[in-house]
Amino acid sequence: MSWAQRAARNLLPLSREQSDLAVALREWRYEGGFHDLEAPNEDCELCDHPDIRYQFEIRNRFTDTRLQIGSECINRFGISATSDDGEDLDAAGTRKKVSRDRRALIEEARKKRLITALVALSQADPEFRILSFIDYLQDRGAFTPKQLVTLLWRFEKVRVPVDVRDFTLTIRRDREKVQLLEMADWQIGRLMPAMSPSQRQFLAEAKKLKE
Ligand SMILES: [Zn+2]
Known part of the structure; x- marks a missing residue:
């Protein structure tokens, strides 16, 4: 049929x-x-x-x-x-x-997965101060390079599975750009799936200047 x-x-x-x-x-x-x-x-x-x-x-x-x-x-x-x-x-x-x-549906689902992951992390890791991260997420809809590296490390430590692509990185402020550029290559590599095309381009150009 x-x-x-x-x-x-x-x-x-x-x-x-x-x-x-x-x-x-x-x-x-x-x-x-x-x-x-x-x-x-x-x-x-x-x-x-x-x-x-x-x-x-x-x-x-x-x-x-x-x-x-x-x-x-x-x-x-x-x-x-x-x-x-x-x-x-x-x-x-x-x-x-x-x-x-x-x-809108896909975006809503992504946010829900993020919050679920953060809650799972706060249950598994008593040192994790979830509220400040959730506040930040609601405020800016994204995390700074330092925050995201910390988060990914903690997720891995307590074995809460996450998809890095669900996260959004922000480097709008100068100090956030500096944070990113000062990171080790392996750290930057971990953040890569959360980066937008323009952020990847910024990174590539900054690297070229360094050489
Ligand atoms: Zn149909």
């Missing part, structure tokens, strides 16, 4: 239009409801695609039925999103809204 056939089988019984998928699809809107299941373990309720983690909710304007579907399906089936003031968006506007919402 093709994805269009599967979509027709799932959507038509819940729509006012009973036979033409393209017509039925026009009854549905993505109005901005979405959630993160935290693991890819649901099927798309429109096309049956497995392993959906981020569910986007579409609603039928006539029957008020809702389906939880994958974000790609909104674009693939040409379902319209509605803007914040309730207007229908065109295809480009819908794509923009869907990808913005998807980014």
Whole structure:
């Protein structure tokens, strides 16, 4: 069965239009409801695609039925999103809204993993002063080179697994740039996955000047 056939089988019984998928699809809107299941373990309720983690909710304007579907399906089936003031968006506007919402979900999940890791660390390591780090994270959304090196060392010491890419590094202030440049190569290497492309470029240029 093709994805269009599967979509027709799932959507038509819940729509006012009973036979033409393209017509039925026009009854549905993505109005901005979405959630993160935290693991890819649901099927798309429109096309049956497995392993959906981020569910986007579409609603039928006539029957008020809702389906939880994958974000790609909104674009693939040409379902319209509605803007914040309730207007229908065109295809480009819908794509923009869907990808913005998807980014927000991914960012939210990243922050959650970070907080979970910090809490696990504070439970395993009584010397770790979690509140100052969480305050800092909430304030700046990132850690300084010194903070991050310390954190990674502590995570390793108490064997709390973390993905360094979940962290964001900040070197906006001069003293933070100096911190980074004064670090040993192995320390810088550990911070690398948390660096943005422009931070890596800054580092490469600073190294060139030193040579
Ligand atoms: Zn789907």
